[in-house]
Amino acid sequence: MITIEYNPLHSKPNNLSSLQQQIYNALEKSTTRYVYPTIKELKFELKLREKIIHAAKRMFESDAVFSSFQDSSFNSTYWRKTSNGYLLKPNQLPSTAIEDVFINSNKYGFECVTSIVLIYYKAVLDSIHKNYFNELFRPLLVWNHHFDKDLGMVTFSGYDSIPGDVVYFYNPDYETPIWMGENAVYLGEGQYFGHGIGIGTKEEMIEALNTLRKKEAKKSAYLLQQVTRLNFHYLSQFEK
Template sequence: MIVIDHQIVKWEELAKKVSNKEETNIIKLMTSFNEKYEYLTLEQLKFELLFRRNTMRAARELNKSGAKFTTFTYAFCNKKYWNRLSNGGFLIRPDVDPSTAILDILKNGKLYAFECSTAVAIVLYIAFLYSIGSERFNVLFSGLYLMDWQFDEDLPLYQKYGDDFIPGDVLHFNNPDFDPKQPHWRAENVIYFGDDEYFGHGIGIRGASTIINFLNKKRKPAPKNSAYLMRIITRPHYLTMSGTM
């Protein structure tokens, strides 16, 4: 359910206040869950809806960018905008605007390779850029660093357990019997689109069964456990971030 200023609001009422079909579908889904999604103002909800929509947009664009999947050891980036560090992370060059550098990953994807957790970070940073504009983004992320789950404090994340999957969420497939020779397939971090569609870097936009079948092919000999979709949801702290606009 959606609660604004301590009042439960029906999706029919909210649908009149958004014009985008994706956002309308998200509202309808959120109001169908028993989970409470609480906001002080309608504007805070609208920011979350915008960010979720932009997350899916960024994931689709990254999927088409030509950026490759690899491990931290073999990660590479466009040296015009980023310095590759010894741990496989990318640190923005001091003479470059963060908005230009992050969008270059979409523009020149073939010059980049990284694993799935960095891909999630890239998607969320691009979604934030789309949501607040380049001028504000450049101020917030002047020292932008892309590496695994290390996020700037201005893009706070939290995790929760549950089944209330909402388009734009970051979800996780676990592969408990992964092949030790391919430890990078111990899990796959994905962006959820709804209707059994997930974007996983290195796998593409696929249904859950396809992702599970893929991961099951990356298991050790004589495996006992199938890969599966976890009940862990990772989300940006939208309420905090809405104050950056």
């Protein structure tokens, strides 16, 4: 359910793309109450969620490979490898470095959590002023759960199936730790993207993880009842 200052919204905002309409419908049909101070902020969330989905699809189409930290790679023009992740070089802009992940993707290799963080950064970059982006996200350290606090990533219990959300498929009988599970962007219409697996349905994601279990495994992978989202409210103040 969508409310504007706790008053139900009875009509859909104007000029929404087809994907934004799909996201709006999911929010409206949800049993969770989504409260926005203004319609402008609601539209910002719709746009940012749309950008998350677009960035996820670009990641899927890219040449970035799936790899552990030991075997990982980032373009050395922009990034320096440290013991905690890849640190942006001080003479480089965060916006340029994030764009490079999608432009020169063949120079990158990372695991699924890092892919989510990079997708989020790309979506935010496409949704707010570039100058704000460079101010908010410098210095920039990327790997696994290392991300800037201004990104506002929050994980909580529950699952609303809102396109643009990030979910986690847990694989309890994994063979190697890197396949303990798969973080995936919900693309809408029952489709998910997870780096290293690709795009598929819930059942296809689980089936793929089940092929990566230890011998004589008995526990199937499954979708956890949790969801990860950005702080849309905070980021909306920097909108283009």
